[in-house]
Amino acid sequence: xxxxAQPQTDDASLVDARGIDKVxxxxxxxxxxxxxxxxxxPKGEFLALxxxxxxxxxxxxxxxxxxxxxxxxxxxxxxxxxxxLSNRRxxxxxxxxxxxxxxxxxxxxxxxxxxxxxxxxxxxxxxAAERRKRAExxxxxxxxxxxxxxxxxxxxxxxxxxxxxxxxxxxxxxxLLCDEPTGDLDRKAGDEILDLLTALNQQQGKTxxxxxxxxxxxxxxxxxxxxxxxxxxxxxxx
Amino acid sequence: xxxxxxxxxxLRRSKTRTILTILSITVAFLLFGYLAAIRVAFTxxxxxxxxxxxxxxxxxxxxxxxxxxxxxxxxxxxxxxxAMHQTWFGGIYxxxxxxxxxxxxxxxxxxxxxxxxxxxxxxxxxFIETRTGAIVGRTTADxxxxxxxxxxxxxxxxxxxxxxxxxxxxxxxxxFDGAEKGTDTSPxxxxxxxxxxxxxYGQGLVGWYTIRVTDPARAADIAAAVxxxxxNSPNETKTEPEGAFIQGFANQIGNIGFIIMxxxxxxxxxxxxxxxxxxxxxxxxxxxxLAVLKAIGFTDSTVLGLVLGEALVLxxxxxxxxxxxxxxxxxxxxxxxxxxxxxxxxxxxVLVGIALIVVLAFxxxxxxxxxxxxxxxxxxxxx
Ligand SMILES: Nc1ncnc2c1ncn2[C@@H]1O[C@H](COP(=O)(O)OP(=O)(O)O)[C@@H](O)[C@H]1O
Ligand SMILES: [Mg+2]
Numbered sequence: 001x002x003x004x005a006q007p008q009t010d011d012a013s014l015v016d017a018r019g020i021d022k023v024x025x026x027x028x029x030x031x032x033x034x035x036x037x038x039x040x041x042p043k044g045e046f047l048a049l050x051x052x053x054x055x056x057x058x059x060x061x062x063x064x065x066x067x068x069x070x071x072x073x074x075x076x077x078x079x080x081x082x083x084x085l086s087n088r089r090x091x092x093x094x095x096x097x098x099x100x101x102x103x104x105x106x107x108x109x110x111x112x113x114x115x116x117x118x119x120x121x122x123x124x125x126x127x128a129a130e131r132r133k134r135a136e137x138x139x140x141x142x143x144x145x146x147x148x149x150x151x152x153x154x155x156x157x158x159x160x161x162x163x164x165x166x167x168x169x170x171x172x173x174x175x176l177l178c179d180e181p182t183g184d185l186d187r188k189a190g191d192e193i194l195d196l197l198t199a200l201n202q203q204q205g206k207t208x209x210x211x212x213x214x215x216x217x218x219x220x221x222x223x224x225x226x227x228x229x230x231x232x233x234x235x236x237x238x
Numbered sequence: 239x240x241x242x243x244x245x246x247x248x249l250r251r252s253k254t255r256t257i258l259t260i261l262s263i264t265v266a267f268l269l270f271g272y273l274a275a276i277r278v279a280f281t282x283x284x285x286x287x288x289x290x291x292x293x294x295x296x297x298x299x300x301x302x303x304x305x306x307x308x309x310x311x312x313x314x315x316x317x318x319x320x321a322m323h324q325t326w327f328g329g330i331y332x333x334x335x336x337x338x339x340x341x342x343x344x345x346x347x348x349x350x351x352x353x354x355x356x357x358x359x360x361x362x363x364x365f366i367e368t369r370t371g372a373i374v375g376r377t378t379a380d381x382x383x384x385x386x387x388x389x390x391x392x393x394x395x396x397x398x399x400x401x402x403x404x405x406x407x408x409x410x411x412x413x414f415d416g417a418e419k420g421t422d423t424s425p426x427x428x429x430x431x432x433x434x435x436x437x438x439y440g441q442g443l444v445g446w447y448t449i450r451v452t453d454p455a456r457a458a459d460i461a462a463a464v465x466x467x468x469x470n471s472p473n474e475t476k477t478e479p480e481g482a483f484i485q486g487f488a489n490q491i492g493n494i495g496f497i498i499m500x501x502x503x504x505x506x507x508x509x510x511x512x513x514x515x516x517x518x519x520x521x522x523x524x525x526x527x528l529a530v531l532k533a534i535g536f537t538d539s540t541v542l543g544l545v546l547g548e549a550l551v552l553x554x555x556x557x558x559x560x561x562x563x564x565x566x567x568x569x570x571x572x573x574x575x576x577x578x579x580x581x582x583x584x585x586x587x588v589l590v591g592i593a594l595i596v597v598l599a600f601x602x603x604x605x606x607x608x609x610x611x612x613x614x615x616x617x618x619x620x621x
């Protein structure tokens with residue numbers, strides 16, 4: 001029997017989403033994707049989000065990451081309401097608090113690995129030398145210290161994804177959001193990415209939310225939630 | 239400035255397209271700069287015309303001659319500081335296509351009236367004392383390789399000599415420069431006394447008058463007083479400011495300024511389409527990348543600025559290259575091999591060109607930049 005994930009009353013939750021509805025309008029038709037969803041994530045958790053395609057996993061990730069706003073409900077991250085911020089302030093908030101890892105890496109093809117990793121730092125007050133140094137450290141962390149001058153097309157899929165992770169962590173964000181980070185990789189490269197995320201979680205205490213289809217990936221997480229009919233459940237409905 | 243890497247990276251993405259766009263912008267600005275120099279050549283004098291100078295000519299036609307005695311009458315009118323006469327000689331050097339203006343004047347009057355004609359004291363003295371002496375502007379002297387002391391024969395179809403024939407011999411006694419960049423340094427001046435004594439007919443007649451007024455603010459009143467003085471005489475007059483006179487003269491060969499404006503406008507409209515097209519493409523094929531930038535925290539206005547910045551870099555490279563080439567080409571000499579009185583690219587036109595670069599970037603980049611600004615992150619990331 002599926003049980004509804006209980007909202008925690010824990011004030012220490014890093015992420016606290018309550019009563020979330022998300023409705024998309026497609027012409028005159030309304031698509032109800034999330035309905036009455038609650039989600040609490042404590043600091044330091046590695047959460048896996050699973051669910052069938054089209055169930056709303058990316059939509060939920062976007063709401064938590066401030067890429068979109070809920071139709072109903074509130075999203076609080078590290079004590080700050082983000083669902084009612086203006087576009088401009090939300091962009092600034094994302095720059096400071098969110099690191100994003102995409103399924104298809106989404107690197108800038110015209111920039112080399114180091115410049116790609118430096119991109120989020122352009123939004124800070126850091127000087128050029130400091131930006132460069134931090135980008136290089138982030139690339140060292142993901143094991144790409146020897147590939148800094150390479151352009152994305154000169155890197156393998158796994159290397160591109162590691163560059164993507166370096167870009168996501170270079171600002172030391174509050175939350176790392178990964179949308180199917182291994183979805184485009186073979187098993188070996190995928191495992192390396194999962195090792196990296198596990199290390200970031202365990203050694204550096206990064207709070208991570210990872211959307212995935214792959215049960216093997218979900219095994220790495222400290223908790224797994226399933227999206228079903230617009231709500232979160234702790235076990236899949238058979 | 240830290241975003242320049244991103245901007246240049248994007249321009250390198252499609253090198254062929256970027257280069258072709260920049261080249262077309264370069265050509266447009268080259269044309270703009272070169273035509274500006276040509277426009278100045280044709281309207282030369284209008285800007286540097288003395289605002290305290292009037293020109294009086296025969297009311298019926300510029301080519302009608304007037305009595306020399308008018309000078310003294312003019313100088314008696316209140317507000318007239320000085321008056322001098324000039325007579326068109328129409329002299330040709332070797333062949334008709336070697337055209338340049340040449341006039342008979344009274345040397346002392348000329349030097350007093352036109353302080354922008356720069357000569358050494360010796361040259362001035364020689365001009366005043368040499369009956370067949372002539373001074374010539376630097377442009378024409380360089381064009382024909384004349385120097386002081388040369389004897390120059392000019393053929394005047396208007397003025398046959400008493401002694402027969404149309405060939406007049408002059409001695410170059412001075413070569414003048416202009417005090418200002420726009421000063422016409424193409425004319426040749428020689429003594430009216432020589433013309434009047436040696437010509438077969440027309441004794442005592444002159445072409446037109448230049449008047450200097452005591453107070454430029456009263457120029458219109460003084461011009462009216464001059465024309466009133468000679469009303470109902472055999473030679474009624476028409477007096478107007480020197481600038482208007484020169485403009486009217488230039489207009490006889492068509493409104494060059496207007497024609498050039500039309501050409502430049504057409505060219506700029508075309509490259510506006512080229513640049514706008516390039517910008518529209520580069521933004522459309524980058525929807526996903528722009529969305530990623532927004533996702534990692536770039537604000538809508540920063541993205542707007544990035545696209546406008548890209549347009550500006552594109553037009554600035556092409557535009558400055560074009561203006562620079564125009565400058566070099568103009569400096570290399572005028573297209574007629576020296577027939578234009580002045581030929582240079584005025585700083586004011588360079589500044590207009592730089593303003594055009596910015597305007598062009600803004601218009602070409604505005605719509606794509608707006609659509610990039612309005613892109614909604616969550617929607618655009620799904621594409
Ligand atoms: N911006 C949008 N506009 C319209 N419909 C959307 C939009 N984003 C998501 N949807 C719809 O919402 C549903 C959930 O999408 P998504 O969150 O991407 O699912 P998942 O990531 O679980 O595969 C899908 O039916 C999708 O078509
Ligand atoms: Mg998805």
